[in-house]
Amino acid sequence: xxxxxxxxxxxxxxxxxxLDFIGAQNVITNDADVIKNADKxxxxxxxxxxxxxKLLHQTGLVPVLKQQVSQGKPLxxxxxxxxxxxxxxxxxxxxKGLGFIKGDVCPIADDVDKTLKISHMGWNSLDIKKQSxxxxxxxxxxxxxFVHSYYxxxxxxxIATSNYGIDLTAMVQNGNVFGxxxxxxxxxxxxxxxxxxxxxx
Amino acid sequence: MLAKRxxxxxxxxxxxxxxxxxxxxxxxxxxxxxxxxxxNASGADELVFYxxxxxxxxxxxxxxxxKDVAKNIFIPLTVGGGIxxxxxxxxxxxSGADKVSVNSGAIKNPKLIEQGAKxxxxxxxxxxxxxxxxxxxxxxxxKGGRECTGIDAIEWAYMGQENGAGELVLNxxxxxxxxxxxxxxxxxxxxxxxxxxxxxxxxAGCEKHFVDLFRACPKADAGLxxxxxxxxxxxxxxxxxxxxxxxxxxxx
Numbered sequence: 001x002x003x004x005x006x007x008x009x010x011x012x013x014x015x016x017x018x019l020d021f022i023g024a025q026n027v028i029t030n031d032a033d034v035i036k037n038a039d040k041x042x043x044x045x046x047x048x049x050x051x052x053x054k055l056l057h058q059t060g061l062v063p064v065l066k067q068q069v070s071q072g073k074p075l076x077x078x079x080x081x082x083x084x085x086x087x088x089x090x091x092x093x094x095x096k097g098l099g100f101i102k103g104d105v106c107p108i109a110d111d112v113d114k115t116l117k118i119s120h121m122g123w124n125s126l127d128i129k130k131q132s133x134x135x136x137x138x139x140x141x142x143x144x145x146f147v148h149s150y151y152x153x154x155x156x157x158x159i160a161t162s163n164y165g166i167d168l169t170a171m172v173q174n175g176n177v178f179g180x181x182x183x184x185x186x187x188x189x190x191x192x193x194x195x196x197x198x199x200x201x
Numbered sequence: 202m203l204a205k206r207x208x209x210x211x212x213x214x215x216x217x218x219x220x221x222x223x224x225x226x227x228x229x230x231x232x233x234x235x236x237x238x239x240x241n242a243s244g245a246d247e248l249v250f251y252x253x254x255x256x257x258x259x260x261x262x263x264x265x266x267x268k269d270v271a272k273n274i275f276i277p278l279t280v281g282g283g284i285x286x287x288x289x290x291x292x293x294x295x296s297g298a299d300k301v302s303v304n305s306g307a308i309k310n311p312k313l314i315e316q317g318a319k320x321x322x323x324x325x326x327x328x329x330x331x332x333x334x335x336x337x338x339x340x341x342x343x344k345g346g347r348e349c350t351g352i353d354a355i356e357w358a359y360m361g362q363e364n365g366a367g368e369l370v371l372n373x374x375x376x377x378x379x380x381x382x383x384x385x386x387x388x389x390x391x392x393x394x395x396x397x398x399x400x401x402x403x404x405a406g407c408e409k410h411f412v413d414l415f416r417a418c419p420k421a422d423a424g425l426x427x428x429x430x431x432x433x434x435x436x437x438x439x440x441x442x443x444x445x446x447x448x449x450x451x452x453x
Contacts, residue, residue: 013297017272047322117396119324119367122422123204123246123452143204143452145277147324147367163202186277186299188241 002026002199003038005065007056009080010046018185022192024199032064040198041065041073045080049089049105049150052080053097062098069100074176074201082172082179083152091150100177103155103169108148112165119149124162124170124182126190132159132173133201134180137193144170144180144187144194151181176201204452205415205444206246206423207437208400209430211236212253213282216266218431219253234269236431241274243437246452248274249302249370249425252282253345264296271297279327285309290317294325302327302370305343307361308350318365327400328366330354332387333374339387346374358391366397370425373403380406380429383414388421398422405429408443415449 002019004012006028019026026042027034035041043065045052056062069075077085086097089105097105109118123143128135146162152169161167162182172179178198184191211218211233218233237248250270271278280293281302290301301321307313307328317326331346332339332354339354358369371391373384383404392399401414405426414424429435441451 011294011299013295014271014275014299017297018275021272021275046324117398117422120203121324121367121398122206125202125204125452185275188276192275 001038002040002042003035004028004042004044005035005056005061006030007052007059007061009052009055010044012044014183015042015044015078015185018192018195019199022196022199024195030059030061032061035061035064035068039073040201041068041075043075043077043081043084045078045084047080049080049083049091049097050093050095053084053089053095056084065098069177072176074178074198075100076198077177077179078185079148079181079183082181083150085172085177085179086152086155089150101152101155101157101172101174101179103152103157105150105152108151108164108168111153116165119147120151120164120168121147124164126160126162126170127167128160130159130173132171132178134159134171134173134178134194134197136197136200138190138197142190144182144184144190146170146182148181152179202450204246204450205421206400207244207411207441207451208247208249208423208425209236209240209245209437210249210251210402210425210427212251212427213266214253233266234273237270237274240430240437241276244441244452245276245437246423247277247279249279249281250298251280251302264292267293267296267298281327281329285313287313287316287320290321290325294321300325300327300368302329304329304331308341308343308352311360311364314361314364314366318367323365323367326366327368327370328358328361329370329372330358331372331374332391334387339390342374346377354387355391355394359394362395362397368398368400369395370400370402376404377402378428379404382406382410383418383421383424385414385417388414388418392418392420395420400425402426405435408435408440411440411444412447412449415444416447
Protein backbone atom coordinates (compact mmCIF):
# COMPACT_ATOMS: atom_id res chain seq x y z
CA UNK A 1 0.00 0.00 0.00
CA UNK A 2 1.30 3.43 -1.01
CA UNK A 3 0.17 6.37 1.12
CA UNK A 4 -0.21 9.54 -0.95
CA UNK A 5 0.19 12.35 1.56
CA UNK A 6 -2.72 14.78 1.33
CA UNK A 7 -1.82 18.15 2.83
CA UNK A 8 -4.11 20.29 0.72
CA UNK A 9 -1.72 21.01 -2.13
CA UNK A 10 -2.58 20.24 -5.72
CA UNK A 11 -4.70 17.83 -7.61
CA UNK A 12 -4.13 14.18 -6.76
CA UNK A 13 -6.59 12.73 -9.28
CA UNK A 14 -3.96 11.88 -11.90
CA UNK A 15 -1.46 10.49 -9.42
CA UNK A 16 -4.07 8.20 -7.92
CA UNK A 17 -5.32 7.20 -11.39
CA UNK A 18 -1.82 6.33 -12.56
CA LEU A 19 -1.15 4.16 -9.50
CA ASP A 20 -4.53 2.47 -9.98
CA PHE A 21 -3.64 1.90 -13.63
CA ILE A 22 -0.41 0.02 -12.81
CA GLY A 23 -2.20 -1.95 -10.11
CA ALA A 24 -0.40 -0.32 -7.17
CA GLN A 25 -2.61 -0.22 -4.12
CA ASN A 26 -2.80 3.33 -2.86
CA VAL A 27 -4.68 5.67 -0.60
CA ILE A 28 -4.85 9.46 -0.39
CA THR A 29 -4.51 10.29 3.29
CA ASN A 30 -3.54 12.77 5.98
CA ASP A 31 -3.89 10.16 8.71
CA ALA A 32 -0.65 9.41 10.61
CA ASP A 33 -1.68 5.81 11.29
CA VAL A 34 -2.43 5.11 7.63
CA ILE A 35 0.99 6.51 6.70
CA LYS A 36 2.67 4.40 9.41
CA ASN A 37 0.94 1.27 8.13
CA ALA A 38 1.71 1.92 4.47
CA ASP A 39 4.63 0.19 2.71
CA LYS A 40 5.63 3.33 0.90
CA UNK A 41 4.92 7.04 0.89
CA UNK A 42 4.49 9.51 -1.95
CA UNK A 43 4.77 13.21 -1.19
CA UNK A 44 3.13 15.15 -4.04
CA UNK A 45 2.96 18.91 -4.48
CA UNK A 46 2.47 21.83 -6.81
CA UNK A 47 2.60 25.58 -6.25
CA UNK A 48 4.87 27.68 -4.06
CA UNK A 49 7.41 26.13 -1.67
CA UNK A 50 6.63 28.41 1.29
CA UNK A 51 2.89 27.71 1.16
CA UNK A 52 3.42 23.97 0.76
CA UNK A 53 5.90 23.48 3.60
CA LYS A 54 3.65 25.55 5.87
CA LEU A 55 0.63 23.40 5.02
CA LEU A 56 2.66 20.24 5.49
CA HIS A 57 3.77 21.38 8.96
CA GLN A 58 0.17 22.29 9.82
CA THR A 59 -0.94 18.71 9.22
CA GLY A 60 1.38 17.58 12.01
CA LEU A 61 2.69 14.86 9.69
CA VAL A 62 6.30 16.06 9.45
CA PRO A 63 7.48 14.12 12.55
CA VAL A 64 5.67 11.05 11.18
CA LEU A 65 7.43 11.37 7.82
CA LYS A 66 10.80 11.83 9.54
CA GLN A 67 10.22 8.78 11.71
CA GLN A 68 9.10 6.64 8.78
CA VAL A 69 12.06 7.70 6.64
CA SER A 70 14.51 7.00 9.45
CA GLN A 71 13.01 3.52 9.75
CA GLY A 72 13.81 2.91 6.11
CA LYS A 73 10.39 3.26 4.49
CA PRO A 74 10.66 4.31 0.83
CA LEU A 75 9.47 7.87 0.20
CA UNK A 76 9.05 9.45 -3.23
CA UNK A 77 8.66 13.21 -3.55
CA UNK A 78 7.13 14.43 -6.80
CA UNK A 79 7.64 17.90 -8.33
CA UNK A 80 7.31 20.38 -5.45
CA UNK A 81 7.12 17.31 -3.21
CA UNK A 82 10.70 16.55 -4.29
CA UNK A 83 11.81 20.09 -3.57
CA UNK A 84 10.37 19.83 -0.05
CA UNK A 85 12.84 16.98 0.63
CA UNK A 86 15.77 19.41 0.45
CA UNK A 87 17.38 21.50 3.18
CA UNK A 88 16.62 24.94 1.77
CA UNK A 89 14.56 26.66 -0.88
CA UNK A 90 15.30 30.11 -2.22
CA UNK A 91 11.90 30.63 -3.82
CA UNK A 92 10.83 34.12 -2.70
CA UNK A 93 13.06 34.26 0.36
CA UNK A 94 14.76 31.42 2.17
CA UNK A 95 12.73 28.52 3.54
CA LYS A 96 13.69 25.36 5.41
CA GLY A 97 12.69 22.07 3.84
CA LEU A 98 12.52 18.59 5.34
CA GLY A 99 16.27 18.06 5.02
CA PHE A 100 16.10 14.44 3.81
CA ILE A 101 18.40 15.34 0.95
CA LYS A 102 21.33 17.75 1.10
CA GLY A 103 21.12 20.69 -1.27
CA ASP A 104 19.26 23.84 -2.19
CA VAL A 105 16.30 24.68 -4.41
CA CYS A 106 17.11 27.75 -6.53
CA PRO A 107 15.61 29.74 -9.43
CA ILE A 108 16.36 28.26 -12.88
CA ALA A 109 16.35 31.80 -14.28
CA ASP A 110 19.52 32.71 -12.32
CA ASP A 111 21.57 29.99 -13.98
CA VAL A 112 20.39 29.60 -17.58
CA ASP A 113 20.73 31.68 -20.72
CA LYS A 114 18.29 34.60 -20.68
CA THR A 115 16.83 33.61 -24.05
CA LEU A 116 15.39 30.40 -22.61
CA LYS A 117 11.79 30.37 -21.51
CA ILE A 118 11.10 30.08 -17.78
CA SER A 119 9.39 27.77 -16.66
CA HIS A 120 11.16 24.67 -17.86
CA MET A 121 7.95 23.20 -19.24
CA GLY A 122 7.41 20.21 -21.44
CA TRP A 123 9.02 16.86 -22.28
CA ASN A 124 12.72 16.51 -21.68
CA SER A 125 15.01 13.48 -21.77
CA LEU A 126 16.61 11.92 -18.71
CA ASP A 127 20.39 11.59 -18.47
CA ILE A 128 20.95 8.84 -15.95
CA LYS A 129 23.91 9.64 -13.68
CA LYS A 130 23.81 6.84 -11.10
CA GLN A 131 22.05 3.52 -10.88
CA SER A 132 18.82 3.41 -8.92
CA UNK A 133 16.04 0.87 -8.43
CA UNK A 134 13.70 3.46 -10.00
CA UNK A 135 15.41 2.86 -13.37
CA UNK A 136 14.52 -0.83 -13.46
CA UNK A 137 12.14 -0.39 -16.42
CA UNK A 138 13.47 2.72 -18.15
CA UNK A 139 16.59 3.66 -20.08
CA UNK A 140 18.85 6.64 -20.53
CA UNK A 141 17.26 9.22 -22.84
CA UNK A 142 13.64 8.43 -22.04
CA UNK A 143 11.39 11.49 -21.91
CA UNK A 144 9.43 12.80 -18.93
CA UNK A 145 7.15 15.80 -18.42
CA PHE A 146 8.35 18.81 -16.42
CA VAL A 147 6.75 22.02 -15.21
CA HIS A 148 8.96 24.00 -12.84
CA SER A 149 10.78 27.29 -12.40
CA TYR A 150 13.09 26.23 -9.54
CA TYR A 151 15.57 23.38 -9.42
CA UNK A 152 17.69 21.51 -6.89
CA UNK A 153 21.43 22.13 -6.83
CA UNK A 154 24.48 21.75 -4.58
CA UNK A 155 23.38 18.14 -4.29
CA UNK A 156 25.44 14.94 -4.35
CA UNK A 157 22.41 12.67 -4.53
CA UNK A 158 21.45 13.43 -8.14
CA ILE A 159 20.66 10.24 -10.05
CA ALA A 160 19.34 11.82 -13.27
CA THR A 161 19.45 15.21 -14.95
CA SER A 162 17.78 16.87 -17.94
CA ASN A 163 19.52 19.40 -20.11
CA TYR A 164 18.03 22.86 -20.46
CA GLY A 165 21.13 24.84 -21.32
CA ILE A 166 22.45 23.51 -18.01
CA ASP A 167 21.92 20.14 -16.35
CA LEU A 168 18.80 20.43 -14.25
CA THR A 169 18.30 17.95 -11.42
CA ALA A 170 15.59 15.58 -12.59
CA MET A 171 15.80 12.80 -9.98
CA VAL A 172 17.49 12.32 -6.64
CA GLN A 173 18.03 9.45 -4.24
CA ASN A 174 19.45 9.33 -0.75
CA GLY A 175 19.01 5.77 0.49
CA ASN A 176 15.27 5.15 0.80
CA VAL A 177 14.34 8.75 -0.09
CA PHE A 178 13.62 9.39 -3.76
CA GLY A 179 12.60 12.48 -5.68
CA UNK A 180 11.35 13.26 -9.18
CA UNK A 181 11.21 16.88 -10.32
CA UNK A 182 8.93 15.90 -13.23
CA UNK A 183 5.47 14.40 -13.05
CA UNK A 184 5.68 10.61 -13.48
CA UNK A 185 1.87 10.50 -13.50
CA UNK A 186 1.94 12.69 -16.63
CA UNK A 187 4.98 11.18 -18.31
CA UNK A 188 3.34 8.43 -20.33
CA UNK A 189 4.85 4.94 -20.31
CA UNK A 190 8.14 6.15 -18.82
CA UNK A 191 6.39 7.74 -15.87
CA UNK A 192 4.27 4.67 -15.25
CA UNK A 193 7.42 2.53 -15.40
CA UNK A 194 9.09 4.68 -12.73
CA UNK A 195 6.03 4.40 -10.48
CA UNK A 196 5.94 0.64 -11.07
CA UNK A 197 9.60 0.38 -10.06
CA UNK A 198 8.97 2.45 -6.94
CA UNK A 199 6.02 0.21 -6.05
CA UNK A 200 8.29 -2.83 -6.33
CA UNK A 201 11.07 -1.53 -4.05
CA MET B 202 16.86 18.85 -24.58
CA LEU B 203 13.29 20.09 -24.40
CA ALA B 204 11.18 18.45 -27.09
CA LYS B 205 8.74 20.15 -29.43
CA ARG B 206 5.27 18.88 -28.64
CA UNK B 207 2.62 17.41 -30.92
CA UNK B 208 -0.87 17.95 -29.57
CA UNK B 209 -4.10 16.52 -30.96
CA UNK B 210 -7.12 18.62 -30.12
CA UNK B 211 -10.40 16.92 -29.38
CA UNK B 212 -13.33 19.26 -29.98
CA UNK B 213 -16.24 17.74 -28.14
CA UNK B 214 -19.95 18.20 -28.54
CA UNK B 215 -22.45 15.97 -26.77
CA UNK B 216 -19.66 13.64 -25.71
CA UNK B 217 -18.40 13.11 -29.26
CA UNK B 218 -15.31 14.47 -31.01
CA UNK B 219 -16.08 16.80 -33.89
CA UNK B 220 -14.02 19.05 -36.13
CA UNK B 221 -15.24 21.62 -38.62
CA UNK B 222 -13.64 23.32 -41.54
CA UNK B 223 -13.30 27.01 -40.75
CA UNK B 224 -15.58 26.18 -37.80
CA UNK B 225 -18.49 25.36 -40.11
CA UNK B 226 -19.81 22.01 -41.36
CA UNK B 227 -19.03 19.82 -38.39
CA UNK B 228 -18.37 16.14 -39.00
CA UNK B 229 -18.70 13.50 -36.34
CA UNK B 230 -15.64 11.34 -35.80
CA UNK B 231 -15.06 9.23 -32.74
CA UNK B 232 -15.43 8.84 -29.01
CA UNK B 233 -13.18 11.07 -26.88
CA UNK B 234 -12.06 8.19 -24.68
CA UNK B 235 -11.17 5.93 -27.61
CA UNK B 236 -9.33 8.74 -29.39
CA UNK B 237 -7.47 9.70 -26.21
CA UNK B 238 -6.30 6.11 -25.75
CA UNK B 239 -5.29 5.92 -29.39
CA UNK B 240 -3.29 9.17 -29.19
CA ASN B 241 -1.66 8.23 -25.91
CA ALA B 242 -0.47 5.00 -27.49
CA SER B 243 0.69 6.69 -30.70
CA GLY B 244 2.95 9.18 -28.93
CA ALA B 245 0.90 12.37 -28.55
CA ASP B 246 2.67 14.66 -26.09
CA GLU B 247 -0.46 16.18 -24.70
CA LEU B 248 -4.18 16.36 -25.38
CA VAL B 249 -6.45 19.37 -25.61
CA PHE B 250 -10.08 18.76 -24.97
CA TYR B 251 -12.51 21.56 -25.93
CA UNK B 252 -16.24 21.81 -25.56
CA UNK B 253 -16.66 23.86 -28.71
CA UNK B 254 -20.24 24.85 -28.11
CA UNK B 255 -19.88 25.81 -24.47
CA UNK B 256 -19.13 29.47 -25.01
CA UNK B 257 -22.23 30.26 -26.98
CA UNK B 258 -24.71 27.79 -25.60
CA UNK B 259 -23.50 27.62 -22.04
CA UNK B 260 -23.07 23.88 -22.14
CA UNK B 261 -21.19 22.23 -19.33
CA UNK B 262 -18.48 19.73 -20.10
CA UNK B 263 -19.32 16.21 -19.22
CA UNK B 264 -17.33 15.44 -16.12
CA UNK B 265 -17.73 11.71 -16.60
CA UNK B 266 -16.20 11.81 -20.09
CA UNK B 267 -13.28 13.84 -18.75
CA LYS B 268 -12.74 11.51 -15.86
CA ASP B 269 -12.81 8.54 -18.15
CA VAL B 270 -10.15 10.14 -20.37
CA ALA B 271 -7.98 11.10 -17.38
CA LYS B 272 -8.11 7.56 -16.01
CA ASN B 273 -6.86 6.17 -19.30
CA ILE B 274 -4.21 8.61 -20.43
CA PHE B 275 -1.13 9.70 -18.51
CA ILE B 276 0.02 12.69 -20.48
CA PRO B 277 -0.90 16.32 -19.79
CA LEU B 278 -4.54 17.11 -20.44
CA THR B 279 -5.83 20.59 -21.15
CA VAL B 280 -9.53 21.27 -20.95
CA GLY B 281 -11.34 24.28 -22.34
CA GLY B 282 -14.71 25.48 -23.47
CA GLY B 283 -17.14 27.30 -21.25
CA ILE B 284 -14.55 28.33 -18.69
CA UNK B 285 -16.00 31.54 -17.27
CA UNK B 286 -15.38 31.38 -13.53
CA UNK B 287 -13.06 29.86 -10.94
CA UNK B 288 -15.82 27.32 -10.29
CA UNK B 289 -15.38 26.16 -13.88
CA UNK B 290 -11.63 25.75 -13.23
CA UNK B 291 -12.43 23.73 -10.15
CA UNK B 292 -14.94 21.55 -11.99
CA UNK B 293 -12.59 20.48 -14.77
CA UNK B 294 -9.51 20.14 -12.55
CA UNK B 295 -11.43 17.79 -10.27
CA SER B 296 -12.32 15.74 -13.33
CA GLY B 297 -8.66 15.16 -14.11
CA ALA B 298 -7.56 18.15 -16.20
CA ASP B 299 -4.02 19.42 -15.63
CA LYS B 300 -4.45 22.75 -17.36
CA VAL B 301 -7.46 24.92 -18.04
CA SER B 302 -7.84 26.78 -21.29
CA VAL B 303 -9.64 30.11 -21.22
CA ASN B 304 -10.85 31.93 -24.32
CA SER B 305 -14.20 33.76 -24.48
CA GLY B 306 -14.46 33.68 -20.68
CA ALA B 307 -11.25 35.72 -20.41
CA ILE B 308 -12.51 38.18 -23.02
CA LYS B 309 -15.68 38.72 -21.00
CA ASN B 310 -13.72 38.92 -17.74
CA PRO B 311 -9.99 39.55 -18.23
CA LYS B 312 -9.43 39.11 -14.47
CA LEU B 313 -10.18 35.41 -14.92
CA ILE B 314 -6.58 34.78 -16.09
CA GLU B 315 -5.10 36.38 -12.99
CA GLN B 316 -7.61 34.72 -10.66
CA GLY B 317 -6.92 31.30 -12.13
CA ALA B 318 -3.15 31.80 -12.01
CA LYS B 319 -3.23 32.94 -8.39
CA UNK B 320 -5.40 30.07 -7.24
CA UNK B 321 -3.98 27.20 -9.32
CA UNK B 322 -0.60 28.49 -10.53
CA UNK B 323 0.47 29.93 -13.88
CA UNK B 324 1.20 26.46 -15.23
CA UNK B 325 -2.49 25.69 -14.99
CA UNK B 326 -3.77 28.60 -17.08
CA UNK B 327 -3.67 28.37 -20.86
CA UNK B 328 -4.85 31.41 -22.77
CA UNK B 329 -6.35 30.30 -26.06
CA UNK B 330 -6.91 32.86 -28.78
CA UNK B 331 -8.75 32.67 -32.09
CA UNK B 332 -7.07 35.22 -34.31
CA UNK B 333 -8.02 36.61 -37.72
CA UNK B 334 -6.69 39.35 -39.96
CA UNK B 335 -9.03 42.33 -40.09
CA UNK B 336 -8.00 45.43 -42.06
CA UNK B 337 -4.33 44.50 -41.92
CA UNK B 338 -4.08 43.74 -38.21
CA UNK B 339 -4.52 40.66 -36.06
CA UNK B 340 -7.78 40.70 -34.11
CA UNK B 341 -9.12 38.40 -31.40
CA UNK B 342 -12.39 36.59 -32.10
CA UNK B 343 -14.70 35.17 -29.43
CA LYS B 344 -17.32 32.44 -29.27
CA GLY B 345 -15.51 29.80 -31.26
CA GLY B 346 -14.34 32.30 -33.85
CA ARG B 347 -17.79 33.68 -34.65
CA GLU B 348 -17.61 37.09 -33.00
CA CYS B 349 -15.09 39.83 -33.73
CA THR B 350 -14.08 41.54 -30.49
CA GLY B 351 -11.96 44.27 -32.06
CA ILE B 352 -9.24 43.46 -29.50
CA ASP B 353 -5.69 43.64 -30.85
CA ALA B 354 -4.25 40.11 -30.70
CA ILE B 355 -0.66 41.19 -30.01
CA GLU B 356 -1.73 43.27 -27.02
CA TRP B 357 -4.14 40.62 -25.76
CA ALA B 358 -1.49 37.90 -25.83
CA TYR B 359 1.02 40.07 -23.99
CA MET B 360 -1.55 41.07 -21.40
CA GLY B 361 -2.43 37.42 -20.88
CA GLN B 362 1.20 36.55 -20.22
CA GLU B 363 1.62 39.45 -17.79
CA ASN B 364 -1.52 38.43 -15.91
CA GLY B 365 -0.24 34.93 -15.37
CA ALA B 366 -1.13 32.72 -18.32
CA GLY B 367 1.42 29.90 -18.41
CA GLU B 368 0.93 29.01 -22.05
CA LEU B 369 -0.67 30.42 -25.14
CA VAL B 370 -2.61 28.67 -27.88
CA LEU B 371 -2.56 30.80 -31.01
CA ASN B 372 -5.19 29.60 -33.44
CA UNK B 373 -5.39 31.24 -36.84
CA UNK B 374 -8.93 31.42 -38.16
CA UNK B 375 -7.49 32.38 -41.55
CA UNK B 376 -5.63 29.10 -41.92
CA UNK B 377 -7.84 26.82 -39.78
CA UNK B 378 -9.28 23.95 -41.78
CA UNK B 379 -7.56 25.09 -44.98
CA UNK B 380 -4.68 22.59 -44.51
CA UNK B 381 -2.20 24.87 -46.25
CA UNK B 382 0.21 25.13 -43.31
CA UNK B 383 0.43 26.98 -40.00
CA UNK B 384 0.10 30.76 -39.93
CA UNK B 385 3.79 31.49 -39.44
CA UNK B 386 3.36 35.23 -39.98
CA UNK B 387 0.75 35.47 -37.23
CA UNK B 388 2.78 33.30 -34.86
CA UNK B 389 5.90 35.40 -35.42
CA UNK B 390 4.14 38.71 -34.95
CA UNK B 391 2.26 37.73 -31.81
CA UNK B 392 5.06 35.61 -30.38
CA UNK B 393 7.77 38.25 -30.77
CA UNK B 394 7.28 39.81 -27.33
CA UNK B 395 6.34 36.64 -25.45
CA UNK B 396 8.37 34.43 -23.14
CA UNK B 397 5.75 31.76 -22.32
CA UNK B 398 5.36 28.58 -24.39
CA UNK B 399 3.40 29.00 -27.62
CA UNK B 400 1.20 26.31 -29.11
CA UNK B 401 0.58 26.86 -32.80
CA UNK B 402 -2.86 25.93 -34.10
CA UNK B 403 -4.76 26.10 -37.36
CA UNK B 404 -3.69 25.05 -40.82
CA ALA B 405 -1.71 21.81 -40.50
CA GLY B 406 -2.47 19.54 -43.44
CA CYS B 407 0.53 17.24 -43.65
CA GLU B 408 3.79 16.31 -41.91
CA LYS B 409 5.78 18.94 -43.80
CA HIS B 410 3.72 21.73 -42.26
CA PHE B 411 5.01 20.76 -38.80
CA VAL B 412 8.60 20.68 -40.05
CA ASP B 413 8.08 24.12 -41.60
CA LEU B 414 6.54 25.41 -38.36
CA PHE B 415 9.41 24.41 -36.09
CA ARG B 416 12.06 25.49 -38.58
CA ALA B 417 10.54 28.86 -39.43
CA CYS B 418 9.22 29.72 -36.00
CA PRO B 419 11.63 28.79 -33.20
CA LYS B 420 9.29 30.37 -30.67
CA ALA B 421 6.66 27.71 -31.34
CA ASP B 422 6.91 25.02 -28.66
CA ALA B 423 4.12 22.84 -29.93
CA GLY B 424 1.91 22.18 -32.93
CA LEU B 425 -1.76 21.44 -32.44
CA UNK B 426 -4.17 19.89 -34.91
CA UNK B 427 -7.38 17.89 -34.96
CA UNK B 428 -8.91 16.47 -38.11
CA UNK B 429 -5.67 15.34 -39.76
CA UNK B 430 -5.04 13.18 -36.72
CA UNK B 431 -8.65 12.06 -36.23
CA UNK B 432 -9.00 10.98 -39.86
CA UNK B 433 -5.51 9.42 -39.70
CA UNK B 434 -4.21 11.53 -42.57
CA UNK B 435 -1.20 12.18 -40.37
CA UNK B 436 0.08 9.48 -38.03
CA UNK B 437 1.72 10.97 -34.96
CA UNK B 438 4.44 8.31 -34.70
CA UNK B 439 5.39 8.85 -38.33
CA UNK B 440 5.18 12.63 -37.95
CA UNK B 441 7.57 12.62 -34.99
CA UNK B 442 10.03 10.42 -36.85
CA UNK B 443 9.97 12.86 -39.78
CA UNK B 444 10.53 15.76 -37.39
CA UNK B 445 13.47 13.95 -35.79
CA UNK B 446 14.93 13.19 -39.23
CA UNK B 447 14.72 16.91 -39.95
CA UNK B 448 16.63 17.85 -36.83
CA UNK B 449 13.65 18.82 -34.67
CA UNK B 450 13.91 17.60 -31.07
CA UNK B 451 10.91 15.39 -30.31
CA UNK B 452 10.00 12.67 -27.83
CA UNK B 453 10.14 9.40 -29.74
